[in-house]
Amino acid sequence: MHDLLIRKVEPEDAPALAAMMVLEEVVANTLQLPYQSVDDWRRKLAQTQPHVHSLVACNAEGRVIGNAGLIGNERPRIRHAAALFIVVHPDWHGRGVGSALLRAVLELADNWLGLLRVELAVVHDNEPAIALYRKFGFELEGRRRMEQLRAGRYEDTLIMARLRRPE
Numbered sequence: 001m002h003d004l005l006i007r008k009v010e011p012e013d014a015p016a017l018a019a020m021m022v023l024e025e026v027v028a029n030t031l032q033l034p035y036q037s038v039d040d041w042r043r044k045l046a047q048t049q050p051h052v053h054s055l056v057a058c059n060a061e062g063r064v065i066g067n068a069g070l071i072g073n074e075r076p077r078i079r080h081a082a083a084l085f086i087v088v089h090p091d092w093h094g095r096g097v098g099s100a101l102l103r104a105v106l107e108l109a110d111n112w113l114g115l116l117r118v119e120l121a122v123v124h125d126n127e128p129a130i131a132l133y134r135k136f137g138f139e140l141e142g143r144r145r146m147e148q149l150r151a152g153r154y155e156d157t158l159i160m161a162r163l164r165r166p167e
Contacts, residue, residue, distance in 0.1 A: 003060035004097065006104045009067065013056055014041035016064035025090045028150055029126050053113070055104055057088070057097050065089045068101035070109060070118065081117035082109060086129075098132050106136060110164060119161040123148065130158065138162045 009017075018041040020026060027034045051072035056064045068086035073079050084105060088097045109115040120138065122129050138160040146154035 004100055005058045005062075006055055006100060007058065009045060009054040009056050009069070011042060011045045013064050014038050014045055017041045017045075017056075017067060020064065020067070020087065020089050023090060026087055029123055029129065030085075030087055031121075031148060051082075053105075053108060055101065055108075057101050059092075065092045066097045066101050068105050070105060070113070070115070072113065072115075080115055081119065082113070082115050084118050084120040086120075093128065098129075099135070102132065102136050106162070116164050116166060117161055119159065121147075121157045121159055123150065124156040124158050130160075133160050133162075136162065 015038050018036055018038040021030070021032050021036055021041070022034060026032070051074055052069065053072070054067065054069035057066035057068075059065050066086070066088040068084070070082040070084060072082040084102075086098060086101055086105070088101070106118065109118050118138075119141075120133065121144070122133065124143070139162070140158060141161050142159045144157045144159065147157040148155050
């Protein structure tokens with residue numbers, strides 16, 4: 001995708017992230033609660049944690065159109081693993097933003113953090129996301145039945161992971 005900038009998330013991104021994360025389609029496919037405020041996002045971004053690595057994708061005008069990252073582990077025996085999170089503004093679905101974010105996050109995982117395992121949870125019916133994860137080598141590991149509440153219904157979550165063998 002042309003004119004796409006991927007960079008580290010900054011506190012100034014709070015308004016854009018808050019606006020994106022309250023969209024119905026975003027709420028339906030993440031574990032975020034609806035109605036989060038800009039102040040909620042400012043607090044989240046202010047709580048810097050060394051094991052959380054968050055990136056944003058910005059379009060040519062500098063508008064935040066996606067967010068992805070890794071939540072690592074502080075416990076010594078599982079430091080080689082991290083959980084992936086990713087969200088793309090619905091107006092930008094199918095335009096390569098998710099691929100660009102995922103590519104950047106996995107490059108960080110592989111070449112800078114030395115991670116061997118990147119895992120994620122995805123709602124069972126989010127087929128475009130599942131296809132994207134498979135494209136990048138993620139495999140289905142399991143299904144958590146009725147794990148997440150979405151709009152009053154309990155939905156299954158798929159657990160996927162990508163393993164990289166040590167060299």
